[in-house]
Amino acid sequence: MDNLDKEIRDTKVRLCLDCGKCTVVCPVAQYNPEFNPRLIIQKRLGGSDASTGDESIWSCFNCQMCLERCNYNVKFPDFITALRTEAVKSGTRVLCSHGGSLQAAMHMMARPDIQQKRIDWLPEDIALTDQSDTRFFVGCAPYFDVIFQDLGVKTLDGVIGALRLLNKAGIAFNLLANERCCGRDLLNQGDQEGFLALAKANLEEFNRHGVKRIITYCPECHDCLKNQYPRALGNIDIEVVNLVELLAPLLKSKKLALGPLDKKITYHDPCTLGRGFRLFEEPRELLTGMAGVKLVEMENSREKSLCCGANPWAYCNTVNRQVQEQRLEQAQATEAEVLVTACPKCQIHLKCAQKSDDCRAAGIEIQDLAGLAAASLKRR
Amino acid sequence: MSNAATLVVFVCNWDGLSTIEAAAQKRLTFPASVKIIRVSCLSRVHTGLILKAFELDADRVTLLGCDSKNCHFGIEEELIDQNFAKAQGIMKLLGLKSERLTLVRLPHGDGAGFIKKVNQLVE
Numbered sequence: 468m469d470n471l472d473k474e475i476r477d478t479k480v481r482l483c484l485d486c487g488k489c490t491v492v493c494p495v496a497q498y499n500p501e502f503n504p505r506l507i508i509q510k511r512l513g514g515s516d517a518s519t520g521d522e523s524i525w526s527c528f529n530c531q532m533c534l535e536r537c538n539y540n541v542k543f544p545d546f547i548t549a550l551r552t553e554a555v556k557s558g559t560r561v562l563c564s565h566g567g568s569l570q571a572a573m574h575m576m577a578r579p580d581i582q583q584k585r586i587d588w589l590p591e592d593i594a595l596t597d598q599s600d601t602r603f604f605v606g607c608a609p610y611f612d613v614i615f616q617d618l619g620v621k622t623l624d625g626v627i628g629a630l631r632l633l634n635k636a637g638i639a640f641n642l643l644a645n646e647r648c649c650g651r652d653l654l655n656q657g658d659q660e661g662f663l664a665l666a667k668a669n670l671e672e673f674n675r676h677g678v679k680r681i682i683t684y685c686p687e688c689h690d691c692l693k694n695q696y697p698r699a700l701g702n703i704d705i706e707v708v709n710l711v712e713l714l715a716p717l718l719k720s721k722k723l724a725l726g727p728l729d730k731k732i733t734y735h736d737p738c739t740l741g742r743g744f745r746l747f748e749e750p751r752e753l754l755t756g757m758a759g760v761k762l763v764e765m766e767n768s769r770e771k772s773l774c775c776g777a778n779p780w781a782y783c784n785t786v787n788r789q790v791q792e793q794r795l796e797q798a799q800a801t802e803a804e805v806l807v808t809a810c811p812k813c814q815i816h817l818k819c820a821q822k823s824d825d826c827r828a829a830g831i832e833i834q835d836l837a838g839l840a841a842a843s844l845k846r847r
Numbered sequence: 848m849s850n851a852a853t854l855v856v857f858v859c860n861w862d863g864l865s866t867i868e869a870a871a872q873k874r875l876t877f878p879a880s881v882k883i884i885r886v887s888c889l890s891r892v893h894t895g896l897i898l899k900a901f902e903l904d905a906d907r908v909t910l911l912g913c914d915s916k917n918c919h920f921g922i923e924e925e926l927i928d929q930n931f932a933k934a935q936g937i938m939k940l941l942g943l944k945s946e947r948l949t950l951v952r953l954p955h956g957d958g959a960g961f962i963k964k965v966n967q968l969v970e
Contacts, residue, residue, distance in 0.1 A: 565895060566896060571901070572941065575898070613936035
């Protein structure tokens, strides 16, 4: 068994009081009694072999509810990542979903000699500024839209919406022709080697173009570029800012105005954007910035937001489905016409759940925040 | 070691395999760089498997299956076409040449056809 001393120190798991609050609020534990964050820590600290081959470490959604509730800020999600990394290093093979398509694409993307053709979707009316040292990080949206086309998923609509909003707000930026996947999913499932390959390839690309600022939309990309890259590769000297934190102040100062939208809307806080970066109000301000929007809250919102049940394209099972079902029913209960989210993964996972034969909340429309806001511009 | 391209052939157990067996019976040969992988039905070959073959540095990948309407399991072509189209879509984004992936349908027992096709693909 590997020595995880550094990870144990960094995640502060020794501060665990054994109170079990983490397990009470955990969405996975709610449906799978065998998943127990408190016990996972105990087993590992006990030093016994009980934690090797512990299959339950793969069930965590990384939703951070445990971290939110823990009185001592034990970084359980990071601890899970450490355990998974250890397992992969000692030969465990990750049970990939979707046949491993995403992992295969991510691994190939990291190759230094790859020359992608990934911007063909860009509409002609979007203005790019060649000399800008700011780049908009598109993320895996082009790949998602191919793989999940049968779910009616169009994550690129959100990306295009984001670009239109930036244009309207007068913020200059360019795109990267050979941008790689940020690597967060590989990091999350213990494939550190895969993550580092992508990170290094991206960093090389950023440095080659003299990038000084990156605007993200996907919250996971945001976390990866802002937190994980410096953690793994040292200070990257690039400012990373999320679209919502860039645009919300401009709405307040009236430098950006959106069009009307006469709809009753409920907003789903993505775990990483909400609990991760405390960006609860900014997305809501973008929604209420559209005249006519009636915003209603679900039973679990803001820091209590219920996860969309996403796993990093691995180990997806009935627990994910049950959590998704619960979230969709919460949305339906608000009687909102549209469920809005600001994360492509949330969109994909919730739409996938709606396709289930026995989904009880398949009717509610799911839309992307930036896509919706950008569409309102035409109605001004 | 010849310089022939590595070709991974996913072949269905029924019509697809019959072409390879027919070729073998006539003692026709094909390069050693051709790797045959037998599956129960081509609809089993999802996008992830095709991409994995490329990740493992296959030069080309072929799906070799039944003549349409002759599927042993009576499965519609949709699944195969969908998986194939998704794989092509991902390859395009990755900048991989689309010729590297092909879908081949041969009549039952067409050994010569198999050899001809395979030699074409590894050139």
